Amino acid sequence: MAELKPVYDPIGQHHAIPGGLKQYEEMYKESIDPSTRDEFWRKQSAQFIDWIRPYDRVSTGGFAVGDHAWFVGGQLNVSACCLDRHLATKADKTAILWEADEPGQSKKLSYLEVFHGTCRVANALKLHGCRKGDFVTIYMPMMPDTAMAMLACTRIGCPHSVVFAGFTATSLKDRIVDSQSKWVCTADVGKRGSKTIKLKEITDAAVNDCPNVERVFVFKRTGEHGVPYHARDVHMDLVVPKMRPYCHAEAMGSEETMFTLYTSGSTGKPKGVAHSYAGYLLFAAMTTKYSFDLRDDDVFACVADVGWITGHSYIVYGPLCNGATTVMFESVPTYPDPGRYWQMVATHKISVFYTAPTAIRALMAYGDEPVKKHDRSSLRILGTVGEPINPEAWRWYFQVVGDSKCAIADTYWQTETGGHVMTPLPGVTPMKPGSCCLPFFGVEPKVLDAQSGQEVAWSKGQRADGVLALAKPWPSACRTVWGDHERYMATYLDCYKPYYFTGDGCTKDEDGYYWITGRVDDVLNTSGHRIGTAEVESALVAHPAVAQAATIGYPHDIKGQGICCYLELTKGITESPELLKELKGAVRSAIGPFATPDLLIPVAGLPKTRSGKIMRRILRKVAAAEEDQLGDVTTLADPSVVPLLIAKVKQAQ
Ligand code: WTA
Numbered sequence: 063m064a065e066l067k068p069v070y071d072p073i074g075q076h077h078a079i080p081g082g083l084k085q086y087e088e089m090y091k092e093s094i095d096p097s098t099r100d101e102f103w104r105k106q107s108a109q110f111i112d113w114i115r116p117y118d119r120v121s122t123g124g125f126a127v128g129d130h131a132w133f134v135g136g137q138l139n140v141s142a143c144c145l146d147r148h149l150a151t152k153a154d155k156t157a158i159l160w161e162a163d164e165p166g167q168s169k170k171l172s173y174l175e176v177f178h179g180t181c182r183v184a185n186a187l188k189l190h191g192c193r194k195g196d197f198v199t200i201y202m203p204m205m206p207d208t209a210m211a212m213l214a215c216t217r218i219g220c221p222h223s224v225v226f227a228g229f230t231a232t233s234l235k236d237r238i239v240d241s242q243s244k245w246v247c248t249a250d251v252g253k254r255g256s257k258t259i260k261l262k263e264i265t266d267a268a269v270n271d272c273p274n275v276e277r278v279f280v281f282k283r284t285g286e287h288g289v290p291y292h293a294r295d296v297h298m299d300l301v302v303p304k305m306r307p308y309c310h311a312e313a314m315g316s317e318e319t320m321f322t323l324y325t326s327g328s329t330g331k332p333k334g335v336a337h338s339y340a341g342y343l344l345f346a347a348m349t350t351k352y353s354f355d356l357r358d359d360d361v362f363a364c365v366a367d368v369g370w371i372t373g374h375s376y377i378v379y380g381p382l383c384n385g386a387t388t389v390m391f392e393s394v395p396t397y398p399d400p401g402r403y404w405q406m407v408a409t410h411k412i413s414v415f416y417t418a419p420t421a422i423r424a425l426m427a428y429g430d431e432p433v434k435k436h437d438r439s440s441l442r443i444l445g446t447v448g449e450p451i452n453p454e455a456w457r458w459y460f461q462v463v464g465d466s467k468c469a470i471a472d473t474y475w476q477t478e479t480g481g482h483v484m485t486p487l488p489g490v491t492p493m494k495p496g497s498c499c500l501p502f503f504g505v506e507p508k509v510l511d512a513q514s515g516q517e518v519a520w521s522k523g524q525r526a527d528g529v530l531a532l533a534k535p536w537p538s539a540c541r542t543v544w545g546d547h548e549r550y551m552a553t554y555l556d557c558y559k560p561y562y563f564t565g566d567g568c569t570k571d572e573d574g575y576y577w578i579t580g581r582v583d584d585v586l587n588t589s590g591h592r593i594g595t596a597e598v599e600s601a602l603v604a605h606p607a608v609a610q611a612a613t614i615g616y617p618h619d620i621k622g623q624g625i626c627c628y629l630e631l632t633k634g635i636t637e638s639p640e641l642l643k644e645l646k647g648a649v650r651s652a653i654g655p656f657a658t659p660d661l662l663i664p665v666a667g668l669p670k671t672r673s674g675k676i677m678r679r680i681l682r683k684v685a686a687a688e689e690d691q692l693g694d695v696t697t698l699a700d701p702s703v704v705p706l707l708i709a710k711v712k713q714a715q
Contacts, residue, residue, distance in 0.1 A: 073442055073469045076355045076489035086490050086500075093503035094534065102503070103132075103344075103537065110347040110383055111138055111340060112147050114313040121535070126560050128542065128551055130535035131317045132341035139311035140216035140320060140343050141184075144382035145177040146311065156387045158206045159361065161406055163253035163393040168410070171206055173385070176213070178307035179206070183298070184214035185305040190277045190296055192245050194219035194312055197322075199243040201225045201234055201265055203252030204392040207281040207298070208368050209378050211247045212321075216339075219312035220245075221319045223334065226369025227252050227259065229654045231267035233332075237324050238272045240334055241544060249281045250289050255397035262289040269294070316340035322544045323371055325477040326594035327553055328565075328584040334544030335477050341537030342480045343379060349481040349502060350380030353471050354414045354443050355488040361440070363389035364416040365403065371477040372447055376416060380481070395421050401432035404463070408437040415463075416445035416471075418590035422455045422463075423620045430462050438465065443488050445471040448590030449622045450578050456495035474498035474578050476564065477592070478554065480538025483507075484576050497575045506533035508561060509570050512582065515558045523572050529582055530568035531561035580623075584678075586615040588623045591656045598659065601652035602627060605645055607635045612668055612676045613659070616685035624660035626685045628707075630668055637664040661685070663714045667703040669695070680704065684711050 079085050092098045100120040117136030123129035153174040160169045192198065198220045202208040215222040223241045225234050238246060246269060252259040262280055269275045275294065282299035320342055322334035350356055362381050366372035381388035389412065395403055407415060444464050451472055460470055469488035475481060484507065486499035493499065501507050509518045509528040520526035539562060543550040557563040567579035581587060584595040595613040602611035610630040618624035631637060642662045650658050669680045683692050689708050695701050
């Protein structure tokens with residue numbers, strides 16, 4: 063625990079919580095106390111949601127069987143809450159500010175333009191047969207059309223499944239098949255750091271194996287590549303302008319599925335985490351407002367990708383539901399130089415900036431100069447998400463980027479939680495570098511003993527270490543794993559009944575502040591990307607040269623965690639640099655470039671127990687150069703593999 067003394071936030075009062083910590087504590091209590099909570103959520107939902115039909119009950123069900131439901135009986139339309147309801151007062155306000163890959167090529171779209179664009183896309187989808195309830199897979203780059211495609215789906219009541227445009231054809235195909243999408247939206251190409259990614263080509267490769275896909279809607283990013291078209295393709299640049307700029311907004315039930323997003327877990331293939339309309343939208347909108355103290359004149363820049371949950375909640379739905387100006391950033395932080403973010407802050411007068419610790423650490427390595435040469439006086443709030451932030455990076459972000467004048471929001475949450483579950487509130491919560499501080503409204507964290515599942519006793523002045531569970535459903539707690547509620551129960555709700563299990567380790571400190579210590583399951587968090595060790599291993603063993611593989615995360619200065627794979631090669635195969643390169647390529651093409659292993663280490667034998675289970679604990683310690691803390695190795699079937707392993711890792715590092 064790096065620092066226990068809180069840093070008081072310099073921004074002054076929180077707009078919506080002017081009474082500071084005391085008011086937060088009152089509101090928090092109101093949000094979870096059974097006698098007041100319905101009223102709390104009733105008031106909040108009235109602020110953010112235009113109900114088409116009022117709901118009958120605020121919440122029902124719970125984590126015991128995973129039947130938790132919010133605003134039951136209500137009907138709404140998410141695109142209408144994000145667009146239509148702002149038109150009377152904000153038609154000309156910039157809704158989406160697009161910063162293209164090449165600096166200087168930004169574009170502003172007003173609320174009216176996004177409304178019209180969304181309606182036209184929705185009408186084009188309908189024209190080609192897409193109907194309420196059909197899944198639409200969206201495999202698109204960071205361009206305004208992508209946000210409009212998502213909003214168009216919500217307009218006509220089609221759940222979307224956005225697949226990050228860095229995934230390969232195989233991963234895309236698996237996700238199309240799992241969600242049974244008949245409709246796919248893509249673009250000709252994507253641009254990132256001057257590179258061109260041939261999205262249409264990848265989509266074709268995926269869709270060729272998906273006989274259920276009826277249409278591929280192709281949006282134009284550059285038009286410069288002569289991509290071959292098929293009968294199933296729809297040229298959106300030709301069709302969309304012909305569509306009417308009004309489309310009826312379907313009345314959707316609060317609990318109908320709004321979207322799925324595939325995410326990695328400990329075992330098996332990625333699962334489609336399902337969120338429903340009302341609870342998700344409310345929580346995305348509320349957290350955007352409170353966690354970032356959002357104001358009407360803010361320029362809000364979340365520089366994540368819409369292909370991840372951060373982009374769903376904090377590029378598209380949260381900011382737009384609040385009527386804010388949201389930035390979509392197409393490029394990478396180091397293109398054309400490591401001052402790109404700050405140049406963008408200066409150009410667009412960005413006031414809220416939200417990124418991942420891995421990007422902060424990568425930029426820190428270039429020193430202060432690329433930051434300081436740009437005017438950052440518009441910045442008020444700096445957010446981080448995706449992994450624990452080390453206090454050194456926190457301080458650099460606070461002192462250098464924010465000139466010690468901005469609040470830092472270290473927001474802890476997950477794809478499954480839909481929005482922030484723990485975060486300091488600017489101007490309200492005294493911050494501690496590296497801690498996600500206190501729970502958001504409606505969220506009840508519990509630190510449990512991993513073995514017994516009992517809550518670890520805590521009182522002021524004491525510390526509690528364990529694993530993190532959340533006690534009661536909050537509005538955007540994911541509802542199920544698409545098509546596999548049993549897996550949902552097994553992964554999240556059956557482990558520490560009757561709580562939701564996050565998969566993260568956690569410490570509650572002397573002041574009651576929470577510190578996330580990282581995943582305790584077989585999920586890696588590398589550069590803020592979640593990757594299941596099982597996914598990497600299955601890509602490796604699919605190669606004939608690999609007999610067995612074990613993947614673990616190890617500390618990495620920039621990425622947080624690096625990916626280290628230990629390999630037992632097939633008999634008769636000898637290791638060579640070419641083979642290792644080929645194996646890295648196998649993982650890249652099975653999952654995507656972001657999953658490329660940092661270290662591939664062929665070993666004579668993996669450390670296994672007598673029953674054949676790989677002892678990952680030993681592999682982790684060796685990769686982290688903590689071989690003095692191996693613990694008990696006497697249960698190994700063959701302890702002599704350990705010194706060989708250590709020698710091999712030293713050589714590889
Ligand atoms: C980690 C991203 C520490 C955590 C929104 C979680 C964090 C996983 C933080 C979810 C944070 C996210 N501090 N750890 N502020 N934010 N994590 O689903 O391990 O891509 O379980 O969602 O990221 O990753 P996911």
